[in-house]
Amino acid sequence: MAALVVFNLGLFAIGGEKWPAEMFSLRSSQEQHAVMSWATSLCFALAVLAIWLFHARPRRWVAVAAVSASIGLVMITVSLLGMLFDVGAIDSVPFFVGHALSSALAFLVCFIGLLMLRPARSWTSVLLGRGAGSVMARWQFPFTILIPVVLCSGGYQMMSDGALPAAVVVSIIAALSSLFLGASVLWSGHLVNEREARLADMMRKMELYAHDRDLLLREVNHRVKNNLAQVHAMLGLQARRVADPAARQGLIDMKGRIEALSTLHRILLANGNPSTLCASEYFTALCERIDEGLGAGQRGIRIAVDADRVPLQLDFAISVGMLLNELASDAIKHAFAESGGTVDVGFRLVGRDRCELSVADDGSGLERPAERGREDGVGMKIIQAIVAQLRGSIEVSHEQGRRYSIRMPVGR
Structure with a gap:
């Protein structure tokens, strides 16, 4: 595929896009074309580059593959908008000419699929993430696509019916698009602010709970320390009053074990x-x-x-x-x-x-x-x-x- 794309682009560069038809056609007098258009060639080139680089070992090439797939997706989107609204300015650009509707839809699915191969290395990670910003982006994304399309479609229909002059349609559509997109962004910001407020309230409750838990833990540790010290002192007093050497040694050994427990307790308290x-x-x-x-x-x-x-x-x-x-x-x-x-x-x-x-x-x-x-x-x-x-x-x-x-x- 890469070789075929390079061959087609080379024919376009030297102006020989009619040569294959003249060589293989039996009726050379009839005008025929046997090469892909500029748009199809570029889309195939971007797709081949993305497929190749997405499997490369260095991670930086994966980012280049994501950029290639994103450029192809933008080209197909602009081409589809040109087909939808019959915009002459888009039709006059060679890069967006020559796509059939089926080819454009096929390339659209192709580039979206390529971007999904490594979502963590492209802008699709924003839409597929789990954070608050990703949730807001997923909520906004359909509206940022549908609102301009709907408004442009309505404006184009009104212009075709003569209800609006061609000079006014663009400004009205741009203003309404900005208004609705701005409203959607503000509403999304409001939702994020509410979520942040709830999170802040939960954090305050958790801090209070942690403070109460620390107070309770310090009180428990203080009581354990005092109890171990009292037991240690009582065993020492009892050992001094016992006359039997074996019993005295047993009490002294038990006193040492209580002291070891107290030592363990102090070490545990000193641990972060x-x-x-x-x-x-x-x-x-x-x-x-x-x-x-x-x-x-x-x-x-x-x-x-x-x-x-x-x-x-x-x-x-x-x-x-x-x-x-x-x-x-x-x-x-x-x-x-x-x-x-x-x-x-x-x-x-x-x-x-x-x-x-x-x-x-x-x-x-x-x-x-x-x-x-x-x-x-x-x-x-x-x-x-x-x-x-x-x-x-x-x-x-x-x-x-x-x-x-x-x-x-x-x-x-």
Whole structure:
């Protein structure tokens, strides 16, 4: 098609549009034409260019294809208006001459279809969008087409009947078209303003709701903080009054767990997004609080955190935080008999929907007989309960110190 279009345009350029008819016609004395008109050739050229560029890889060529299809659509529209109103000025322009009605309608459908191939890269995205401006454009578009056509048709009929002089018709049609189009634009603007007012009212209500929710949330957090502090203080008082060393140690351990809950609560309050937490920042902050609370740095014990930067859901983060607190606190308290060491905390994704939490120390606490009973204590039961709640599995190794590896579904 492109080659045929170039051939036809070349014949027009050199004035040889009659040569094919003279070469192939047996009756060369009769005037015949065997080439397309200027209008048909240009429309085919624009259609071929648009089809070719719409499938090009660089996105800028898609915009060129949309421009080509838009130019063809304008040419066909002007040609159809010339057929409808028999305007001599349009008929005198060669680019809009030579279209039959069927060809013009076919090209009209062709260019509209080409523009629909990639609507996001052309002006048709305005009509097909979901925003307020697109809704207004879709509402205006039929009127911007129908009103001028109707007015021009009426004016042409009145001019043909002699009711209006030819010099006055154009000004009346232009004035009425501007009036009705302006009225439609203003009415559309009024509708958009009403919608904006409703949206603004909804935004004010949402702001009030968010303000009330923040007040309620601050009050709840304040009460939780106070309750945890009261429980922590009561356990401390009770531990000082108990004479049995085992019972006193149990109360002290429970006091430490309440303090861990309070630490988790403070970390959650300091987070900007209350619905999710970054695993790396969350575990780092939690281990810093554990270090400060147990005095690990003073004993030469270092906590190293290596965690992936993945978002965690709030409920999952609280459970994993309690799990990490039990494991890291147990390592700091019992794994290092005399000298310092390192507690390695790791958190990484394993596949798409599973994660692994690991806590390892390089101490030798379990190698002593007095420490072997720790695996059946309250802390281990709490760890096993949390792992079961998270639907995970736990592995313990004692090759170099002690290492816990817990795999579970990740909550993100």
